[in-house]
Amino acid sequence: MAKAKKLSGNMLIAQSGGPTMVINQSLIGAVVEAKKHKASIKKIYGARHGIAGILGEDFIDLGKESPATLEAVANTPSSGLGSVRKKPTKDDCVAIFKVLQKYNIRFFFYIGGNDSAETTHIINEEALAYGYEMQCYHICKTIDNDLKENDHTPGFGSGARFVAQAFMGDNLDNRALPGVKINVIMGRHAGFLTAASALARVYPDDGPHLIYLPERPFSTEKFVADVQKVYKKLGRCMVAVSEGIADENGTAIAAKFIKEVDSHGNVQLSGSGALGDLLAKEIKDKAGISRVRADTFGYLQRSFAGLVSEVDAKEARAVGQKAVQAAVAGKFKNGSIAIKRKPGKKYQVYYERVELRQVAKETRHMPDAFINKEANDVTKAFIDYAKPLVGKLPVIGRFKGIKVAKIK
Numbered sequence: 001m002a003k004a005k006k007l008s009g010n011m012l013i014a015q016s017g018g019p020t021m022v023i024n025q026s027l028i029g030a031v032v033e034a035k036k037h038k039a040s041i042k043k044i045y046g047a048r049h050g051i052a053g054i055l056g057e058d059f060i061d062l063g064k065e066s067p068a069t070l071e072a073v074a075n076t077p078s079s080g081l082g083s084v085r086k087k088p089t090k091d092d093c094v095a096i097f098k099v100l101q102k103y104n105i106r107f108f109f110y111i112g113g114n115d116s117a118e119t120t121h122i123i124n125e126e127a128l129a130y131g132y133e134m135q136c137y138h139i140c141k142t143i144d145n146d147l148k149e150n151d152h153t154p155g156f157g158s159g160a161r162f163v164a165q166a167f168m169g170d171n172l173d174n175r176a177l178p179g180v181k182i183n184v185i186m187g188r189h190a191g192f193l194t195a196a197s198a199l200a201r202v203y204p205d206d207g208p209h210l211i212y213l214p215e216r217p218f219s220t221e222k223f224v225a226d227v228q229k230v231y232k233k234l235g236r237c238m239v240a241v242s243e244g245i246a247d248e249n250g251t252a253i254a255a256k257f258i259k260e261v262d263s264h265g266n267v268q269l270s271g272s273g274a275l276g277d278l279l280a281k282e283i284k285d286k287a288g289i290s291r292v293r294a295d296t297f298g299y300l301q302r303s304f305a306g307l308v309s310e311v312d313a314k315e316a317r318a319v320g321q322k323a324v325q326a327a328v329a330g331k332f333k334n335g336s337i338a339i340k341r342k343p344g345k346k347y348q349v350y351y352e353r354v355e356l357r358q359v360a361k362e363t364r365h366m367p368d369a370f371i372n373k374e375a376n377d378v379t380k381a382f383i384d385y386a387k388p389l390v391g392k393l394p395v396i397g398r399f400k401g402i403k404v405a406k407i408k
Contacts, residue, residue, distance in 0.1 A: 007133060007330055008040050009106025013062070014047040014054065016112035016119065017085060018143065019078040020155030021162075021308045022316035026111050026139050027081065028074035029320025031062050034107075037328045041107055050084035050110070051119060054096055059103070074317070077303040083112075088119060093126040100127075100134065107135045107327050111320075113142035113153075117336055118360040124334045135327035138336035138356055139319050143302055146190035148364045149354045151341040154319060155302075157312030157389035159186075160196035162304050163240075164393055166297065167200035171207040171238055172396070178236035179291030180227060180283050181207070184276045186301050187242040188252075189214050189363045193301065195370065195378045196386055197240035202396045207238025214244035215366045216375035218253060223279070224286045226376050231289060243275060243296075253278070272296070309391045315339055315349065322351045347388035 011034050015023055027046075034041045044063035047053035060081075062070075073080045088096065100108070110120040117138045124136035140147050143159030163185055174181045185194040191213025198211060209230045212218055230237040246252045254275040276294030283292045319337045326335060335353040342348040370382035 006040060007106050007135065008042070009104045010043040010045060011041045011107040011109070011324075012045045012047055012054070012059070012100070012103070012105045013081075013109040014050045014111070015079040015081050015083050015141075016050040016110060016116040017083060017141070018113070019083055019303050020141055020143050020316075021077040021158035021303060021305075022154050022313050023078070023111060023141050024076055024080045025074050025313050025316035026141060026154060026320035028070050029317035030109055030139065030324050031065075031070060031320075033321040033324040035063065037324070040328045041324075042104075045103065045105070046081045049082040050086065050112075050116075051088055051092065051096065051123075052084045052086055053082070054099055055092060057099055057102075075308075075313075077305050077308070085115070086119075087115070088122055093122060096123060097126060097130055097132060101132065106133060107137075107324075109137050109139055109320075109323055109327070111139040111141050113140075113144065114147055114359060114361050114363060116141075117147070117356060120334075120336075121356040121360040124356060128333075134333075135330070136334040136356070137323040137327050138359060139323045140336060140338060140359070141316070143193055144187055144190050145192035146363045146365070147338075147359055148362050149336070149338040149352075149358050150364070151339055151349065152389055153339065154312060154316035156192060157309035157315075157391070158307060159193055159301050160199070160386060161309045161312075161390045161393075162301050162307050163193055163196045163297070164199035164390060165307060167197045167208055167238070167240065168202075168394060168396060170295075171200060174207060174236055174238050177291075179293065180231065180237045180239070180280075180287075180289050182239045182241060182276055182279050182283075182292070182294040183208075184241050184243050184273075184294070184296040186297065187214060188244040189365065191215055191242045191244075191366045191371075192386075194240050194242040195366060195382055196390065198378045198383060199386060199390055199393065203398060205234055207236075208240040209234070209237050210376045211240045211378055212242060212245050212376060213366055213371060214242045214246055214252075215371060217248040218245040219248075220282055222376075224282055226374075227283055227289075228287050231287070239279075241275070241279065245275075309389060311347075311389055311391060318351060322353075326353045
């Protein structure tokens, strides 16, 4: 029996959705790996701004970039090719395939979160319908850590590191000038990034003292009571709140004040300080505490330079490499590369190709075992889960408080 002819042609790769500190590691990991497979992959194109760049034929030749440039980009935060939030329409898909055929694209890679996985799935379905031979692979990415099939996603470890270190500094500030401080953190439906604030705790009285996640209904009355309880005990209170906290009906608190949505129908929760201002006002009005402040971390969490987790960068690189390896092997016509954690006390992972439809669109949530019964904190199980992903944090010192006797 004759051996099946191996697929050969050009490669196109693009980035989509929110940037991260390590998304370029995945991009360069894929490009460097592709260069090793010259029998299958002839030219390596990068599309600027995701599928918008494909539709506009806005490509750059990544195969001609020098190794030094590739590595410099790999170690640079944010999306080196630019990003986009665009869900392809039926007409878009038709136009996309005309472009793919024109440039003889046989290997397509899309780096992003669950919306990007859905886009990859749509493009793959169109490829099958057209009978066009092409490998379609999604490369996982998102600081929200909410992709199904994954233990964690590239971008989360570094985003979590930013959150933890920001809270470390904010906690010191709040301890010096006591009051109530509320920080709003990214996370539409999953509270992983907000939960990472707990890693900032070094001493028993360190903040955050309260953590509210979108996985549990948010009650304003309980929130005020919780803050009052902590404030009475410590004379101060630090709060971590997910932007996606919702009421008992599942309606995001911030969505009541924000109407802007993206092409996937998601309310733009991160572009406003409305939620922090609302919660601060509740404390001022109902708790009788005068010094109340609120900050929204917003987009700072995504591409902050100099705070990359080493583990995160290494794994982000690996998923890009594995995607190209899987595509060239040709055993499957499509898929998404997921990160799985090996059982045992020592932190180890492996990478697995999973079905696109298992990752696309749907959101993964914080496990119940990671959230305390009062729904205002995380458990030790979460700390154990997150620590290896974030890496070693700065050392925080404190005086022992040896008092000097007053001179009579």
